[in-house]
Amino acid sequence: MKKILSAIIFLMLSFHTMAQQAVANTQSWFEKNVKISQSMETAEKKEEPAQFQITIPKTDSSSWLINIGISVAIKSKSANWLSKLTGEYHKNTLTDEKQNNVLVGYKALWLFSGKNALDHFIEGDLKYVYDGELTKHSVASNILYTFLTNNGMWNRTKYNSDNSQSMRLSLHGGIQMQHTFQAKTSQSKGFIARPVFNFALYYNLNRKQAAFPPDPALQFSLDYTGRTDAINSTGIKENYTHLLKAGADWFLAYKPVRVSLGASFNYGSDPLKGLAKQQFWLLSINIFKG
Amino acid sequence: MAKKKRIIKVNALAFHRAIEVLKKNENKANVMSLHEQPLSTFLENASDYSTALSSIPVEVKVAILMQSGHPAPNPPQLDDDKDMADFGFDDINYLALTKKFNKIAISHNAQADNISVAAVKKCDVVKDCIGLVTNAAAQLINS
Numbered sequence: 001m002k003k004i005l006s007a008i009i010f011l012m013l014s015f016h017t018m019a020q021q022a023v024a025n026t027q028s029w030f031e032k033n034v035k036i037s038q039s040m041e042t043a044e045k046k047e048e049p050a051q052f053q054i055t056i057p058k059t060d061s062s063s064w065l066i067n068i069g070i071s072v073a074i075k076s077k078s079a080n081w082l083s084k085l086t087g088e089y090h091k092n093t094l095t096d097e098k099q100n101n102v103l104v105g106y107k108a109l110w111l112f113s114g115k116n117a118l119d120h121f122i123e124g125d126l127k128y129v130y131d132g133e134l135t136k137h138s139v140a141s142n143i144l145y146t147f148l149t150n151n152g153m154w155n156r157t158k159y160n161s162d163n164s165q166s167m168r169l170s171l172h173g174g175i176q177m178q179h180t181f182q183a184k185t186s187q188s189k190g191f192i193a194r195p196v197f198n199f200a201l202y203y204n205l206n207r208k209q210a211a212f213p214p215d216p217a218l219q220f221s222l223d224y225t226g227r228t229d230a231i232n233s234t235g236i237k238e239n240y241t242h243l244l245k246a247g248a249d250w251f252l253a254y255k256p257v258r259v260s261l262g263a264s265f266n267y268g269s270d271p272l273k274g275l276a277k278q279q280f281w282l283l284s285i286n287i288f289k290g
Numbered sequence: 291m292a293k294k295k296r297i298i299k300v301n302a303l304a305f306h307r308a309i310e311v312l313k314k315n316e317n318k319a320n321v322m323s324l325h326e327q328p329l330s331t332f333l334e335n336a337s338d339y340s341t342a343l344s345s346i347p348v349e350v351k352v353a354i355l356m357q358s359g360h361p362a363p364n365p366p367q368l369d370d371d372k373d374m375a376d377f378g379f380d381d382i383n384y385l386a387l388t389k390k391f392n393k394i395a396i397s398h399n400a401q402a403d404n405i406s407v408a409a410v411k412k413c414d415v416v417k418d419c420i421g422l423v424t425n426a427a428a429q430l431i432n433s
Contacts, residue, residue, distance in 0.1 A: 079388050079392055082381050111389060155383070156359055212360060213359075
């Protein structure tokens with residue numbers, strides 16, 4: 001017994017060297033630093049997969065649906081700040097009002113405050129926006145607040161007792177600013193400030209698996225954004241605009257990217273992304289990589 | 291006459307590091323064993339190391355399971371080699387997890403190194419996170 005005690009005491013007192021545990025990064029740079037989804041606007045949009053559909057008829061003009069966002073992480077040593085370079089491309093020739101929109105910029109996420117139950121975040125971005133339908137060049141920025149509940153389901157997936165169902169909510173609120181410096185029509189030029197809010201809900205029916213967390217089999221989603229042009233020096237009045245997306249996804253594959261067949265109902269507009277007011281149903285193959 | 295059970299209280303971080311050093315050297319010859327077990331196994335079994343809330347591995351596993359939304363976090367059931375990618379954390383979750391990891395490290399050593407969110411995102415498996423927090427908390431213990 002004395003020998004055991006001596007051994008323990010010796011080990012406790014003799015830590016002069018400790019080999020650094022190598023954090024072996026067996027995953028590739030692509031898997032660690034690149035995200036693919038439909039939009040990089042807010043962190044919760046990770047649940048919205050990129051969408052693709054292209055038809056090239058023999059005689060008629062081709063039709064396109066592409067909704068994709070890609071981000072590449074920027075190195076940092078911070079414990080409460082993340083930033084990335086982002087790009088989005090939205091092209092839709094299938095609906096009543098066409099969309100052709102490119103966004104390229106920088107995005108940051110800052111955990112600025114929090115106690116045990118609640119963490120507070122600011123999401124901001126600065127980007128160049130090109131609207132191909134209106135031939136419009138803009139600089140835009142979003143500054144949004146959101147929060148995470150460490151025991152709840154706000155920005156955190158919460159499972160039921162047998163993990164067969166899970167749900168996640170998010171709420172963002174803040175301001176969107178856009179300055180159009182070049183456009184085909186002079187009335188499009190000017191500055192707009194839009195107070196904006198977004199509510200999103202994701203509900204999963206999960207596969208029966210022993211491992212946690214289980215893969216989702218079906219996902220139902222609801223995303224609503226509301227905004228108004230509180231300040232508008234352009235010649236085009238927007239007033240209150242909104243965009244509602246309600247959808248369902250059936251998952252086909254999970255790794256290394258998540259692939260699903262999706263159906264969604266879309267109603268409303270998104271002036272920043274050149275989505276004019278309309279409503280349409282969409283069936284598509286969706287790809288997401290978080 | 292039955293032997294009286296003795297309880298020895300030790301610093302959780304120091305105990306964890308002692309176990310790691312023993313495990314690292316137990317593949318070599320002439321290792322110390324007790325009751326036909328490697329010394330690290332004997333010490334783990336004789337202690338509440340695997341379940342004690344003050345143990346870094348347990349605290350890290352609880353933090354990961356809580357962030358992932360598990361309805362009843364049970365750290366011993368979380369495998370050390372579980373892929374972190376399986377939890378599907380987004381940037382908001384990683385920032386919150388990093389904050390929790392820093393809190394764990396500081397609770398063991400007020401001079402603990404800062405853990406960056408990039409370092410947490412680089413962790414492939416759960417035991418990488420345990421190593422990250424352990425190393426951050428181990429600073430200045432050797433000085």
